[in-house]
Amino acid sequence: MVRPGGRSAQVQASVHAAVHELASEFGRDALTVPLVAQRAGVTPSTIYRRWGDLQELLSDVAVERLRPETAPGDYGTLHSDLTAWVEQFLDEMSSPAGRAYIRDALLGNPDGSNAGQCSAYAAEQINVILTRATERGEKAPGVETIIDHVVAPLMYRILFRPAGLDAPYARRLVGSILGPAGP
Amino acid sequence: MVRPGGRSAQVQASVHAAVHELASEFGRDALTVPLVAQRAGVTPSTIYRRWGDLQELLSDVAVERLRPETAPGDYGTLHSDLTAWVEQFLDEMSSPAGRAYIRDALLGNPDGSNAGQCSAYAAEQINVILTRATERGEKAPGVETIIDHVVAPLMYRILFRPAGLDAPYARRLVGSILGPAGP
DNA sequence: ATCATAGACGCAATGATTTTGCTTTAAGAT
DNA sequence: ATCTTAAAGCAAAATCATTGCGTCTATGAT
Numbered sequence: 001m002v003r004p005g006g007r008s009a010q011v012q013a014s015v016h017a018a019v020h021e022l023a024s025e026f027g028r029d030a031l032t033v034p035l036v037a038q039r040a041g042v043t044p045s046t047i048y049r050r051w052g053d054l055q056e057l058l059s060d061v062a063v064e065r066l067r068p069e070t071a072p073g074d075y076g077t078l079h080s081d082l083t084a085w086v087e088q089f090l091d092e093m094s095s096p097a098g099r100a101y102i103r104d105a106l107l108g109n110p111d112g113s114n115a116g117q118c119s120a121y122a123a124e125q126i127n128v129i130l131t132r133a134t135e136r137g138e139k140a141p142g143v144e145t146i147i148d149h150v151v152a153p154l155m156y157r158i159l160f161r162p163a164g165l166d167a168p169y170a171r172r173l174v175g176s177i178l179g180p181a182g183p
Numbered sequence: 184m185v186r187p188g189g190r191s192a193q194v195q196a197s198v199h200a201a202v203h204e205l206a207s208e209f210g211r212d213a214l215t216v217p218l219v220a221q222r223a224g225v226t227p228s229t230i231y232r233r234w235g236d237l238q239e240l241l242s243d244v245a246v247e248r249l250r251p252e253t254a255p256g257d258y259g260t261l262h263s264d265l266t267a268w269v270e271q272f273l274d275e276m277s278s279p280a281g282r283a284y285i286r287d288a289l290l291g292n293p294d295g296s297n298a299g300q301c302s303a304y305a306a307e308q309i310n311v312i313l314t315r316a317t318e319r320g321e322k323a324p325g326v327e328t329i330i331d332h333v334v335a336p337l338m339y340r341i342l343f344r345p346a347g348l349d350a351p352y353a354r355r356l357v358g359s360i361l362g363p364a365g366p
Numbered sequence: 367a368t369c370a371t372a373g374a375c376g377c378a379a380t381g382a383t384t385t386t387g388c389t390t391t392a393a394g395a396t
Numbered sequence: 397a398t399c400t401t402a403a404a405g406c407a408a409a410a411t412c413a414t415t416g417c418g419t420c421t422a423t424g425a426t
Contacts, residue, residue: 152339160302
């Protein structure tokens with residue numbers, strides 16, 4: 001039974017806020033359940049009961065933090081829209097903070113859909129871009145193609161090979177799917 | 184100062200073994216340092232001193248577990264070699280145990296090269312396949328291309344979208360890079 | 367072959383976190 | 397207004413993490 005705005009919601013909000021504050025104050029690795037609980041004005045047992053453990057909580061917070069806040073910009077062509085989006089994606093995700101959030105998101109319970117949610121966010125953004133391109137009359141590949149051959153390589157490198165990852169690389173990926181930049 | 188075969192090596196071996204055993208007995212999430220220590224016949228402080236914490240230890244074990252034990256098979260053509268390797272890769276990595284190991288490997292210390300090591304293993308295997316193809320006179324793409332457009336999409340789906348991941352999908356990825364299976 | 371030494375381990379005490387039974391609170395339904 | 401019930405608080409108990417100190421072991425030099 002969901003009770004939006006009720007006490008539960010307030011607790012969740014203050015706990016999430018506490019995680020943010022403490023993470024930026026003392027660093028993500030200094031977080032502990034009792035610490036977060038104190039800052040949030042809650043008892044530790046509340047957190048343990050609702051989230052199970054710190055990892056679940058962090059995973060939860062990470063997903064919220066990874067949700068895009070704005071629709072992809074419109075730059076007139078599919079190629080430029082996608083390039084811009086990919087560059088921003090890379091920027092946000094490859095920072096130390098971004099990588100930490102991604103790793104946290106991956107840590108949630110077995111098939112708790114936290115990680116899936118992240119992927120869904122990206123798919124949604126890409127879908128907006130592709131739909132817009134189609135409406136303009138441009139020929140556009142499928143969302144899956146972009147995910148497989150642009151997003152996935154970026155994410156792979158972010159997670160497994162933090163070095164050798166820059167904007168030119170990202171643009172090259174876009175080019176390899178859409179062909180070289182149009183006129 | 185490395186002392187292979189010494190007490191240290193034995194401790195490491197029995198601790199690793201204990202992790203394996205307990206993980207398959209009680210599940211990875213039931214592991215605790217004291218539990219592992221007891222099974223390994225060691226005191227918890229030994230583990231804390233050597234590995235720091237449970238995550239480091241699990242990350243360590245995961246990398247060892249993810250190391251390929253055998254060179255990629257030779258099936259006569261690049262296409263079949265790569266397809267076979269990819270199918271095996273998918274098999275091993277997409278199982279619940281495989282995914283758990285990957286996640287653990289990602290968890291090691293900040294940029295402790297554990298995750299990088301995994302990526303290096305894959306690159307090495309692929310390199311063997313591509314070199315063999317080149318020696319046969321086949322035209323072969325670079326290692327990076329295979330990583331970006333075959334390994335990365337697989338890994339992305341393993342981590343973020345466990346559903347909709349099967350051998351045909353993997354073969355399609357290979358086909359999209361090498362072209363349809365040749366004679 | 368023996369010795370000196372650095373590194374690693376065991377033990378045990380201490381401090382922090384996690385878990386659990388019971389009680390209390392407040393949101394939503396009657 | 398009262399009732400029902402999910403969720404939170406409280407506090408004790410259990411478990412886990414951390415650390416100082418002494419001991420042991422394998423190594424390299426004598």
